[in-house]
Amino acid sequence: MSQVAYLGPEGTFSGILARQRFGKKADLIASAAIEGVFESVLSGATPVGLVPVENSSGGTVYDTIDLLIRHSGSIFILEEISLDIRIALLGHKGTAVHTVYSHFTQIKHHAEWLKIHHPDATLVPVASTATACERAAADSKSAALASPGAAEIYKLDILATPSDGQEVNVTNFFILAHKPSDTTTPNRTALAATLQNQCGSLHKFLGPFARQKVTLTRIVSRPVPGQPQTYVFYIELEGAEDDPSVAHALELAKRQARSISILGSFPLGKRFRS
Numbered sequence: 001m002s003q004v005a006y007l008g009p010e011g012t013f014s015g016i017l018a019r020q021r022f023g024k025k026a027d028l029i030a031s032a033a034i035e036g037v038f039e040s041v042l043s044g045a046t047p048v049g050l051v052p053v054e055n056s057s058g059g060t061v062y063d064t065i066d067l068l069i070r071h072s073g074s075i076f077i078l079e080e081i082s083l084d085i086r087i088a089l090l091g092h093k094g095t096a097v098h099t100v101y102s103h104f105t106q107i108k109h110h111a112e113w114l115k116i117h118h119p120d121a122t123l124v125p126v127a128s129t130a131t132a133c134e135r136a137a138a139d140s141k142s143a144a145l146a147s148p149g150a151a152e153i154y155k156l157d158i159l160a161t162p163s164d165g166q167e168v169n170v171t172n173f174f175i176l177a178h179k180p181s182d183t184t185t186p187n188r189t190a191l192a193a194t195l196q197n198q199c200g201s202l203h204k205f206l207g208p209f210a211r212q213k214v215t216l217t218r219i220v221s222r223p224v225p226g227q228p229q230t231y232v233f234y235i236e237l238e239g240a241e242d243d244p245s246v247a248h249a250l251e252l253a254k255r256q257a258r259s260i261s262i263l264g265s266f267p268l269g270k271r272f273r274s
């Protein structure tokens with residue numbers, strides 16, 4: 001795969017992971033937003049894209065879930081991989097830190113450390129850790145929570161390492177493509193389900209999976225735009241779509257749903273380190 005779209009700009013954790021996963025020869029195409037990665041794959045500009053889906057401290061990345069639901073049937077998950085996040089406070093040595101920029105997940109994860117070490121600093125969430133570095137590089141009184149490797153890119157100093165490697169902070173990512181893969185051995189299946197807007201509909205929908213002993217690994221409810229009190233559910237489960245127990249559970253569950261769209265059967269890939 002020569003071209004890979006990812007959430008940029010250069011220096012983001014998405015970019016770091018894309019380089020590790022696809023190698024030095026891959027042509028990495030930075031997008032300013034997660035939606036841009038989806039558009040790149042949907043248009044055929046790049047064969048695959050890499051997007052974050054969940055952080056162990058910040059929770060679900062709802063932009064990714066919403067876009068998967070919106071484009072169900074046109075985009076598919078090929079693989080789930082993860083990245084152990086290492087964070088440093090990057091800034092300018094010898095100056096007081098008045099403002100700290102970072103992605104909201106990193107600000108949330110390191111909130112207590114920031115309260116202790118920089119209690120008077122203003123915390124400003126931005127679109128990515130790379131954007132945080134850009135802001136910090138432009139202002140001597142600002143700093144960024146970002147990858148230590150971004151210091152060289154943005155000509156910043158490493159002021160501190162908040163977690164000192166003691167805290168586990170992992171972000172999961174999806175590799176996306178315009179078509180499902182038929183060359184891997186999947187052990188996860190993702191789907192989007194719209195249910196009847198009535199009492200007990202979710203319980204009835206999930207029942208077949210319990211009876212077939214199919215484990216659900218992720219379930220997220222999202223509102224349907226323009227339809228108050230109506231929700232679509234993003235669901236992941238263990239097993240491939242054509243596994244007998246999964247296939248039977250899906251067949252029974254479809255009878256309880258207004259619609260089901262399979263977003264891909266895919267493997268859980270490697271866990272990388274930033």
